Amino acid sequence: MAKQYDVIVIGGGPAGTALASGLKAQGKSVLIVESDLWGGTCPNRGCDPKKILLSAVEAKQAATNFQGHGLSGVPTIDWPNLMTTKRGYTDGINDGTLSGLKSQAIDTLHGQAYFRADGELTVDGNLVTGTDIVIATGQRPAILPIPGHEYFKTSTDFLDLDQMPKRVTFVGGGYVGFELATIARAAGAEVHLIHHNDRPLKNFDPELVKALMANLTDQGVTFDLNVDLKQITQAADGLHLTAHDDFELTTDLVVCSAGRIPNADHLGLENVGVTYDRHGIQVNDHLQTAADHIYAIGDVSDTPVPKLTPLAGYEARYLVGELVETGAPISYPVTPTQVYASPKLAEVGVTAAQVATDTTKYRVTTLDMTKWFTYYRLQIPQALAKVVVDQQTGLIVGASCLSEIADEMINYLTILIEKKLSLAAIQKLIVAYPTPASDLQYLY
Numbered sequence: 001m002a003k004q005y006d007v008i009v010i011g012g013g014p015a016g017t018a019l020a021s022g023l024k025a026q027g028k029s030v031l032i033v034e035s036d037l038w039g040g041t042c043p044n045r046g047c048d049p050k051k052i053l054l055s056a057v058e059a060k061q062a063a064t065n066f067q068g069h070g071l072s073g074v075p076t077i078d079w080p081n082l083m084t085t086k087r088g089y090t091d092g093i094n095d096g097t098l099s100g101l102k103s104q105a106i107d108t109l110h111g112q113a114y115f116r117a118d119g120e121l122t123v124d125g126n127l128v129t130g131t132d133i134v135i136a137t138g139q140r141p142a143i144l145p146i147p148g149h150e151y152f153k154t155s156t157d158f159l160d161l162d163q164m165p166k167r168v169t170f171v172g173g174g175y176v177g178f179e180l181a182t183i184a185r186a187a188g189a190e191v192h193l194i195h196h197n198d199r200p201l202k203n204f205d206p207e208l209v210k211a212l213m214a215n216l217t218d219q220g221v222t223f224d225l226n227v228d229l230k231q232i233t234q235a236a237d238g239l240h241l242t243a244h245d246d247f248e249l250t251t252d253l254v255v256c257s258a259g260r261i262p263n264a265d266h267l268g269l270e271n272v273g274v275t276y277d278r279h280g281i282q283v284n285d286h287l288q289t290a291a292d293h294i295y296a297i298g299d300v301s302d303t304p305v306p307k308l309t310p311l312a313g314y315e316a317r318y319l320v321g322e323l324v325e326t327g328a329p330i331s332y333p334v335t336p337t338q339v340y341a342s343p344k345l346a347e348v349g350v351t352a353a354q355v356a357t358d359t360t361k362y363r364v365t366t367l368d369m370t371k372w373f374t375y376y377r378l379q380i381p382q383a384l385a386k387v388v389v390d391q392q393t394g395l396i397v398g399a400s401c402l403s404e405i406a407d408e409m410i411n412y413l414t415i416l417i418e419k420k421l422s423l424a425a426i427q428k429l430i431v432a433y434p435t436p437a438s439d440l441q442y443l444y
């Protein structure tokens with residue numbers, strides 16, 4: 001007879017593995033099932049490999065900024081060599097994650113989990129049973145259903161390219177499109193980014209997005225806005241991309257970066273009454289689905305927060321508590337989000353656009369920081385910030401930053417906002433000088 005587990009976790013990504021570890025530490029019997037690579041999207045085909053490749057772009061950009069200021073000669077990216085460096089990290093993730101789970105005495109199974117009935121799953125045909133089941137199956141790239149869609153590659157393919165093609169096109173101007181376009185361009189490709197309207201990165205501050213696009217245009221990225229791609233065909237000279245309005249482009253690689261869809265359609269959810277749509281599996285504020293003993297966390301769940309690795313871990317830690325002893329509804333701390341282009345665009349808390357209508361409550365300060373010591377020292381040519389301050393308390397409640405170090409700045413700002421630190425509180429702290437942290441006082 002099949003072993004009855006306290007909890008079965010479907011998906012061995014950041015959400016599933018954090019949950020399995022947390023539950024095991026609380027004395028639960030746990031089985032975790034993964035159908036592909038242990039570790040999931042983030043370390044195998046997402047955040048980590050992307051940022052390894054971007055690190056070479058950052059080094060190249062840093063040297064570029066110093067031309068005429070003390071350095072001569074801009075290094076070129078050796079793509080095959082950089083890919084070896086990336087694989088030096090990613091190649092060990094699957095086995096390392098699996099042995100980490102086993103060392104905690106967590107049972108593991110490799111295969112596709114499928115709901116047969118309440119509390120019953122099959123994994124590649126074999127029955128497993130659990131009292132509670134948690135779905136942590138993540139998302140996958142969406143592929144636009146146009147003629148020639150079979151020629152589309154995905155972010156997963158891009159992050160494992162043996163050679164950088166001469167011409168690379170991205171379709172969809174979101175996080176993935178901007179980040180991978182930055183990498184491809186720095187590695188020497190002719191890059192186009194096609195977007196179906198005139199508002200790429202539409203949830204970010206429009207002025208800072210415009211400034212980012214101007215910078216990337218100067219670097220040689222071509223933005224094709226208001227282009228609704230209709231067809232891809234293959235010809236002797238490459239892939240032909242066409243749209244209705246006479247748009248034509250020939251490219252060697254076309255990456256679909258038009259969003260991601262939840263891995264919810266292949267789980268047999270109809271057998272257990274769990275509902276989902278294109279935003280994910282519907283959950284209540286205890287991360288519980290429409291079925292009593294079935295929960296969903298991480299990218300696959302439809303929660304009011306961005307789909308990011310730190311949130312996958314946060315939801316996993318919350319659910320560990322819930323499955324041990326039911327408590328309060330989940331509430332999320334303020335969450336930073338950033339586009340790892342070059343420069344980087346980062347945002348946290350209340351945005352300038354959100355307060356445009358409420359100027360009595362908030363004050364928005366736009367700062368050009370390029371003359372600040374930090375940016376002069378690094379010769380960073382573009383450093384902008386918009387800071388939102390609550391007029392009544394004088395506290396910073398939101399910020400958007402655009403610079404090569406915006407990802408570091410946004411973390412300090414997140415701490416200031418989450419911990420409600422005033423200017424007086426900051427001035428009571430001693431931080432190392434001169435560093436981005438010692439610049440914080442100038443933001444108020």
Ligand SMILES: Cc1cc2nc3c(=O)[nH]c(=O)nc-3n(C[C@H](O)[C@H](O)[C@H](O)COP(=O)(O)OP(=O)(O)OC[C@H]3O[C@@H](n4cnc5c(N)ncnc54)[C@H](O)[C@@H]3O)c2cc1C
Nearest residue numbers: 011013014015035040041042046047113138298299308309
């Ligand atoms: C290119 C890219 C770059 C990114 N960069 C960042 C970044 O810089 N910062 C950031 O915070 N986030 C980033 N993300 C998002 C981040 O990767 C996700 O938020 C995170 O991986 C979500 O974790 P998860 O565990 O919910 O899902 P996943 O990591 O996707 O893990 C889900 C796992 O479930 C498995 N699975 C699916 N179906 C089944 C099934 N039926 N049976 C068994 N197993 C199944 C999958 O194979 C997968 O391993 C990026 C994503 C991409 C694609």
Ligand SMILES: NC(=O)c1ccc[n+]([C@@H]2O[C@H](COP(=O)([O-])OP(=O)(O)OC[C@H]3O[C@@H](n4cnc5c(N)ncnc54)[C@H](O)[C@@H]3O)[C@@H](O)[C@H]2O)c1
Nearest residue numbers: 171172173174175176177195196201257258259260307338
């Ligand atoms: N730095 C990070 O934290 C990071 C990086 C990559 C991915 N992610 C995560 O992955 C998710 C998915 O990222 P993404 O960039 O794939 O999706 P996204 O939803 O951020 O962007 C997709 C873009 O494609 C556009 N689009 C849709 N249909 C189109 C069409 N027919 N033609 C042209 N453009 C079209 C959309 O308007 C949107 O701007 C993100 O929301 C985020 O949660 C995060």
